[in-house]
Amino acid sequence: MAQHRELKAQLEELNERIDQARVKEAPDALLQIRELVALFGFSQSDVFGVAPGLRKTRAQAKYRDPETGRTWSGRGARPKWLKDKSIEQYRLDL
Template identity: 30%
Template sequence: MATLEQIQARLKKLQAQADALIARKAQVAVNQIRELMLKHGLTTADIEAKAKARRDAKALNGRSAIGKAKTAGAAKGKLPPKYRDPKTGATWSGHARPPVWIKNVKDRTKFLIDAAADSASTVSSVVGKAKVAAKRGAAAKKATAKKAVSKKATAAKKVTAKKAIGVKTAMKRTAAAAGKKAAVKKTAAKKAVAKKASAVKKVAAQKVAAAEAVSAS
């Protein structure tokens, strides 16, 4: 029968083997992750950023769902006001327990909210909002028109500048061509003068030779 020391030694050996297997598997996983990161050009910072973005998105979705649930619950449980305190502006829907300012009042008709007045107020608010929206739209249109005019002016300036550059280039080319023609003409004139001078020299030499021949005879 194995002793306690032998069992403990076996346990240590088995634990060492298990640690080695875990390390190998971890190394294989790390190598695969490195290959994928190198293949797609990723870094640990990219992975952390994406993980953080997912966590933030989940948290935001959770908060949004909670907010929507609260809003829906409040909308369902809240009734439109029916009575209003002219002194404080406090309202009461007419259901549940009445507030202090109307609790002991027998004739509550004087506290009724005037639907027509409320409707007029609503209409006025809507008209005011429409006017503000119209002003904003007009301002946006003006800004867009100014941008369009500015773009057109910039484009026209660029076209004018290009035309000016083209004219200058053409003038330079014309001047260069004229210079070349003048140089060719000068060279031709020089050659013609040289030919004439050479011919004159030949004629003079021939005359001198003839005179010398005559005097010798």
């Protein structure tokens, strides 16, 4: 059991040294990152990727109501402005 206590004490000491090294080295690391981002013109999404939930893109509109300007991609339920109408007259030339 003495070895376990000794190892735990060493682990605590190492964790403290790791934290101290991180605090000491972090400003230089951040400066390097900022320099590289500026040098290469990276955007936030280049560096961090796209946040979950923001990846969805709207489907391209295929139909348009000339009176209201409303559009529909052809996905999902048919909109009310197309109810009982031939959708071909509202098709956009893509």
